[in-house]
Amino acid sequence: MKFTDFDFDQRLIDGIEASNYNEATPVQEQVIPLVLAGRDVIASAQTGTGKTAAFLLPLINNIISSPLNQHSITALVIVPTRELAIQIAQHMEGLSYFTSVSSIAVYGGGDGNAFIQEKKALSAGADVVICTPGKMLAHINMGYVKFQGLKYLILDEADRMLDMGFYDDIMRIIGALPAKRQNLLFSATMPHKIREMARRILHQPAEINISISKPNEKITQLAYVVYDTQKIPLVKHLLMQKTFSSVLIFCSSKNSVKELNRELKRTKLAVDEIHSDLEQDKREEVLMHFKSGRLQVLVATDILSRGIDIDNIGLVLNYDVPHDGEDYVHRIGRTARAAAEGTAITFVSVKEQRKFATIEKLLGKPVPKEVVPEQFGEAPAYTPSTFVPRETGSKHGKKPMHFHRNPPARKPS
Template sequence: MKFTEFGFDERLMEGIDASGYENATPVQEQVIPLVLQGKDIIASAQTGTGKTAAFLLPLINKIITDPLVNHTNTALVIVPTRELAIQIAQHMEGLSYFTSVSSIAVYGGGDGNAFVQEKKALSHGADVVICTPGKMMAHIKMGYVKLDGLKYLILDEADRMLDMGFYDDIMFIINHLPAQRQNLLFSATMPHKIREMARRILHQPAEINISISKPNEKIVQEAFVVYEEQKIPLIKFLLKKKDFAMVLIFCSSKQSVKQLTRDLQRAGIKADEIHSDLDQDKREDVLMQFKSRRLPILIATDILSRGIDIDNIDLVINYDVPHDGEDYVHRIGRTARAAAEGTAYTFISPREQRKFLSIEKLLGKEVTKAKVPEEFGEVPVYNTTPQRSSGGGGNRNFSKPRRFNNNPSRGNGK
């Protein structure tokens, strides 16, 4: 279905054309007409399916065609992270460029000037406010946020917000909104707690299910079964073996991100890091360098696993096995986007085997186990029936790191 078939206002169509949009994705085909009809929606859709445009486009269209809109905090989009808030705000700016719709991103970590700008927008009014729960709740508590004219509420990445402990913050915000409004809830998964929240805030919602929790078939998935101490030498070897233009590496902790970044930089590999310990300006600068291809390798925590809108990432590496199957799908889903192909490597240490087995169960297939070069020495056996007593295998020596023939400090660039 083409975007010209939705009946959008010509001012919005200019923004759509300028953004290079032509054909709607499945989630856009289903969501856009229902939003235009004024229905509440609960939609299960993975990242990368086009769900951001699925709610932004009809939202912009409704605002510019409704003569009763007072342009004072008309719509509220609540998201789990600063990065996603910034990304949606940038997306919003592009799509609404030829309209009079105003927007602002409200999130933590900014300086005093950012706070003043947010306060001004929230008290005098912007059409669309994109915010993180905690920061928005703080503004509301200060008493100057005008919400009486709000007509639309969008919860994006709702499952992740609940996982991050934002339920009370979200309900606090909702309790300060007008009862008569249109509600849209988007979530990659639909656990019981999401459905419970949906029952509290949605009114006779239309339900859409696009999420299958399966990776893009164009992603070549491979896993390396190694000891923990072999991970850094192996990652250096893989990065030097082939020249990847854009590489995104995920670690499960900030400590791992920092250590890996230091080791790669010492080996002469151009890489940088992004995690919550960095100030907002630094995070945005690193991300912009990566997007513009000035930085070939970005190492991150799961803060970037969802919602980051970057095409043409050649390789995603899971330095640590993700916590669950959904996180795995979201991490590797950063590659093979926009009709491109991509590769995803996962490093599995002995203690992580049980987690990866559960991921393979979700995928419904076994991920190919790539051969580790002989110079790395002995590697663990991947045990498909790990025993609890050994943390992943029947062999009592299974979880013990072994000596191998590479010297990490030499960059392993053979």
């Protein structure tokens, strides 16, 4: 289905074409007509399905087409992380480039100038505000946020926001909004707590299910069963053996990210790290360098597992086994985007074997296990269904050796 089939305003069509959007994805085909018709929507849709454009496009079109309260926020998009807020704001800027629709991202970690800009937009009115819950609630508590003309509320990655403990903040924000509004809720999964929240927020919603339960078939999935002490030397070995367009490595903790980044820098690789200890300016700078290709390797916590929109990642490496199958699909889904092929490698330690077996059950098939090169010492067997001893290095007690889419065309001057 072409985007011209939705009968969008020509100014929005210009932005769509400049952003190199062509065919609508399944979630866009189903969600866009519902939003244009004024329906509330609850959609199960993961990153990579096109859900961001599924709500931004009809939102922009409705704002263009309807008389607005110039001194109020028209639409509020609530997301779990500053990275996702920034990314959606960038999509918004590109798609609305040829319109007069205004938008701003509101998130923590900025400086005094960012706060002043946010306060001005929230008090004077803006068409679309994309925010994280905590920062928006802080502004609301100061008493100047203008919601009286708000018409749209969008909750993106609602399951992740609840996992991060934002339920109370979200409900406080919603308590400050007009009761009459259109509501859209997007979530990768639909556990009971999401459906309970949906019942409190949405009015007779249409339900869409575009959840991707299995990874892209173009992703080559591999796993190495290792001891913890073998992980860093094996990462170095893999990155030296083959050159990938770019490499995204996920670790389960900030300490692991920092340690691995230090070790990889010693190999002279173009590598950097992203985690919540970094100031926002630094995180944006690192991500920009990775997107532009100045960095070959990015080591990150799960802060980047959802929402990062980079089309040329050749390898996703799970330094630690993800928490569950959904997280696994999100992580490895960062590769093999935009019709490309990609590789996903997971390191499975002794204590992570049962967790990885659960992920394989979700996938419906085992992930092929590669042989750990013998120079790194003996590796553990993969026996997730049996009792496994506490990891001490090896069964002999000897530890192994250490070792964006193209931007829109500019307006004519």
